Amino acid sequence: MKQNYTQYCHKRIFVFILVLMMSGILIQDTDSVDSTNFKKCSQSSFCQRQRSYKPETSPYAANFDSLRTPKEGQVSIDILNTKNNQPFVLDFYALEDGMFNVKINEANPLHPRYIVPDTILDVNSQKFVVSTDSAKRIVNLQLAENPNIKITLTCSPLRLDVFDDDEPVFSLNSRHLLNIEHLRQKPVQKPKEPDSPPPPPEENEEGKSPENEESEEQADAQEEVVEEPVVEEKAEEEKEDEDDIDGMWEETFKTHQDNKPRGPESIGLDTSFINFAHVYGVPEHADHLSLRSTVGSEPYRLYNLDVFEYELDSTAALYGSIPFMIGHNGKRTVGMLWLNSAETWVDVDSSEDNKGVLGTVFGYFAGQETVPEVNVHWISESGIIDVYFTMGPTPADVMRQYTKLTGTSYFPPMWASAYHQCRWNYKDEDDVRTVDQGFDEHDIPYDCLWLDIEHTDGKRYFTWDSHKFPNPVEMQNALAARGRKMVTIIDPHIKVDSNYHIYSDAQAKDFFVKDRNGAEFKGWCWSGDSSYLDFTKPEVREWWASRFSPEIYKGSTPNLFTWNDMNEPSVFNGPEMTMHKDCKHAGGWEHRHVHNLYGRYQVVATVDGQLARSDHKERTFVLTRAFFAGSQRYGAIWTGDNAAEWGHIEFSVPMILTVGLCGIAHAGADVGGFFKNVDGELITRWYQAGAYQPFFRAHGHIDTTRREPWLFEEKYRDAMRSAVRARYELLPYWYTLFYQSHTTGEPPMRPLWYEFPKDRSLFAHDKSYMVGRALLVQPVVAAGVTYSSVYLPGNSGWYDTTTYQSYPSPNTVSVSTPLTNIAVFQRGGTIVPRKLRVRRCSSLMTHDPYTLHVALDHQGRAEGELFMDDGHTYEYKNGKYNYKKLVFENKVLSSRSLNSTALWETNSWLERVVIMGISKPSSVQLETEGRLTTLGFTFDPNKRLLTIRKPAVKMQKDWTITLS
Structure with missing residues (x-):
């Protein structure tokens, strides 16, 4: 009765707290999130171990004589941790489009290590061209279809260097931080020797003492609970790794205990972006675009968490995690994906202290006093080393390559x-x-x-x-x-209620995540007592x-x-308002x-x-x-x-x-x-x-x-x-x-450096941005602002989309931004399609007419594209769409189909053409299907703005408009 009453009280307290949370009382009174509810690196044992791992030289060495090619596009070599004699295998995979993959896994793990599934798409492989230097114990790999990309493997100590056009781009383990905690058997602490021997116990009928009987029962019970084999002795080389280190087999944060039946299994690796001063990516964080140096502070954390009213200008984890990082300089853009779904910490060192270290070693940057360099230390709680490299060289190339690996965006209706x-x-x-x-x-x-x-x-x-x-x-x-x-x-949380059909059906099918003991895991969320579906199944x-x-x-x-x-x-x-790490999912994997x-x-x-x-x-x-x-x-x-x-x-x-x-x-x-x-x-x-x-x-x-x-x-x-x-x-x-x-x-939304990759002043810029390649947008982000100072990059000129005033570039301009508008400019050399008949919703505008805004560059040229279909089905995959290339040059505006058969029928027509930065023509003619039509127009000489009204040609047709 007492226990039932206690449970009743606990539930009443929880309901009261939940009501307060839902009403906002517990949330709205705070200025921001309570950061003490979430871990720092110092409170994460594996992060601490990996971050403090700083050997003078790497203990990992490759066995030069074990080099082999299991199949086309794959090269393998054996690795040994010379400190503890643990064997590993290093695999290289050559991929199409200038990409490659590096994997390091235990050669004979005690248990399989987790390899992230369902993320990398099927990507075609290419060949490696392999050469070796037996005297120096060096292996050279070259992508056959992209011979400018080369990988050099130095066997001892292990190190990988990646080159593009003979210039170093990446270096792996050059700072000796590769550290894989191999899976091991759980050690048993030896009992302390007594000061004096106890008296001999009495024996029972079977010749066993009661103490021995109890001891055997305890041992049996321990065998049922402990999942790993128990050993009395450890190898000498493992003692230093295992003795007196907290958090390897269990860990506590606040009141939550994390049991670790597999023991320590974290991984760490340093990667250097050579000749780069800026890196980007690894969302999600409320931080600036260019990643900061985390030396002496908190690393970037990748661990999906429910964080309300989060702090700004922070490396703390938020709701999503993408372990992809991009490096960009004035010559090339590259990327690397650290494929790991466990908790991950990312240390970034872009400090002045490390400038020129690797550049000097390579000797490829003669005449430069300092070579920028960003060193990144990747730390994950489990898994394998699994790194994909996208070699660019342009921002668009990197995006194509990365999304070839992980998939392009869905096409929203x-x-x-x-x-x-x-x-x-x-x-x-x-x-x-x-x-x-x-x-x-x-x-x-x-x-x-x-x-x-x-x-x-x-x-x-x-x-x-x-x-x-x-x-x-x-x-x-x-x-x-x-x-x-x-x-x-x-x-995803399902209310625990036997009368709720979603819960009862899922429970009957054994579809919920299990706790550490194998029972249905229950936690609290908006529905109160909740179970969580195991979506990994x-x-x-x-x-x-x-x-x-x-x-x-x-x-x-x-x-x-x-x-x-x-x-x-x-x-x-x-713990940290999320699921316990030792909960169990399909296949025996832990959360x-x-x-x-x-x-x-x-x-x-x-x-x-x-x-x-x-x-x-x-x-x-x-x-x-x-x-x-x-x-x-x-x-x-x-x-x-x-x-x-x-x-x-x-x-x-x-x-x-x-x-x-x-x-x-x-x-x-x-x-x-x-x-x-x-x-x-x-x-x-x-x-x-x-x-x-x-x-x-x-x-x-x-x-x-x-x-x-x-x-x-x-x-x-x-x-x-x-x-x-x-x-x-x-x-x-x-x-x-x-x-x-x-x-x-x-x-669709891009940094300015994406479109203007050689402008170094943009590499850390995130006040304004591009929408596609045509529009530059700078929001107002402070109270009382009526003028905005906007940097306009490039050399093709820009046009204010509100006033049509033209501005030369590169240039910094001050523009009026009263409450009615923000700074939006159209880039010279682009064409932007619009629909000016705005209705109550988009579906009513499907067949409405178009207006083309043509912004000419200094050569009098512009181009753009327009995609049209029904807006909501997958019929575009069957060819039922129109994709138009719009080009203005030599005073001719043309529309040509990019798809061979424009199967989608539409009554949309061209209502208006607005051309910025042009001289007044004497006449304007439309040609479509062999017919010529003279069009009317107006011209504003002060703005050099030509408006052609009602060409009335159907948008799905090919046509030209000629200015004479």
Whole structure:
């Protein structure tokens, strides 16, 4: 009875805490996240061990005589840790398109080490050209199809150097930090010798003492609990590694104990980017674009965590992890993927102290006093050394190569690239109807309305609150009739309730993650006592996908899409608010091995469910908070629980740029800030920034005041309306960029150095950015700003998209940025397609006419592209699309199909052409299908602006417009 009463009290306390969290009381009173709830490197034993590992020379050596070629495109060699005689195997794999892979694994591990699955796509291999220097014990590898790329393996001490055009680019283990903690048997602490021998025990009938009987029973019990074989003695060479080191077999953080039945298995490796001063990537962190030096401070941490109102300018872990890093200098761009899904720490040393060290060693940079160099120390809790190198040499090459490995972005439907309206929570169907009507009444377009957790029946996902949402199908159909969609939230924690069909079915099928003892793991989240589906199991993913069938997800329709939140996974009462590392997944793997994959696996299953629901006809949309390498194949992400502060607008730019460089094209930040109340100026500036970022969604916490645009003063409402309408005018351009990202891997939102790779002043710049190759955007990120100083790079000139005023470049200009607009410039030499007839949602604009904005460079030339299809199906894969190349040169504007058969029929026509930076012509003629038509035009001599009105040619046709 006492135990039951105690459990009852605990549950009541938890419910009270949960109510406070949900109401925002425990969150809103804090200025920011409590960082003590999350580990520092000093509190992570494996990070401490690896970070303090600094041998004078590396103990790892390759056996030159073991060099072999198991198959074409693979070269292998044996490695020995000469300190403890542990054997390893080093494998090289030559890949197409100037890429290669390096793997190091134990030769004969006690247990298999975790190798990340389902991330790297099938990539064609190429041949290695192998040569050796037996005197120096050096192996040289050359990519047969890319002979400029060479790898030199020095056997003792082990070291790898990578060259491009005979210049060093990468060096591995040059700082002797390769350190693989081999799997081993758990040592048994010997009992302490007694001061005097005890008296002999009495024997029982079998000649055994009672103490011996008990001892044998304890031994038997220990054999049942301890998973590793027990040994009495250790090899002499292992003693130094194992004796008196805390955290190798168990570890405690706050009140949480992490048992480690496999023991220590961390890995570490140093990699040097030679002749690079800047590196980028390894999201997600609320940090600047160019990665800082972490010497003497906290490393960048990759460990998916639920962090609310996160700190800015920080290396702390957030919701997603992509262990991909890019180096860029004025000559080349390169990348490397550290493929590991366990907790990972990344030390970056770009300090002045290390400049020129390797450059001097190589002797390739004669005449340079110092050679920039960034040294990176990768540290992961488990797994193998598994590194992929993308050799560029351009930023676009690196993106193509990386996304060839991990996949290009999914192609979002047109409506998903438009504006989304969200709040925790629109409280009922009347609220939904009122908000929907409010946008129309105030002439503000939007495409999708979102419902957070309060729409469900007691936080039971795939259900509806029958009092607040008694008619969900009718509600969705009403939105669909107006061309709009709905998104509902579905998280991975499942309420423990035998009467809840999702829980009972999953429990009966044994689909939940297990705790360390093999029982169903339970943790606390929004639904209270919760179990967590093991999405690492294919059968669980298949089952989850089937839940999206309308027969099971009652009240859903084909116009309902999904938001996977809290999928780090978030566990309120777990260590660092996530799952215990010693929980068990499919195949006997612990959560520590798969943690950063968990959220991606949930999204994979959700996407499969949406595909099955439409018989693979309709394009999917899923928003996820947790992500890993390859997540771009499945959906969009956002930057999580930000706050209504100016700094969060500012840092949204480098955060989105960084995930874009790591493959995720469709990304954004909560417009207005999730936490705290927002004033009119701040939310206006956020709408203006969000309108030029890939994923455009407003969102707010349940405890914030309502913030639909029409609830603010007229001047703010009008400015927000203008920002949203600007997004809709540019949807043809955004949609084309998303298609290009889907096919080439290039991010829609890019750093300036991506487009201007030789301009060194841009390498650390993240105040402004490019949308595609045509638009430069600089948001306003401080209060009271009415003028902005903007750097315009390149030499082709720029045009203000509001005033059409031209500016030479490179140049820094001061432009007016009143509350009504931010700085947006079109690059000379580009053509941007727009639709100026903005309607209430994007689907109503599908067949509307186009306007082309042609910005000429100094040679009087410009080009662009336009992708057109139905905007929502996969018919484009069957050739039902139109892809146009637009070129202006020699006073002729032409449109030509890039696809051989333009099968998609559209009534869209060319309504207007605006040409910037041109002289007045005497006549303008349109030619299409052999017919000539004279067109009318107007000309502004002060702006050198020509406007050609109503060419009225169908956009799917090929045509030319000639100026005479």
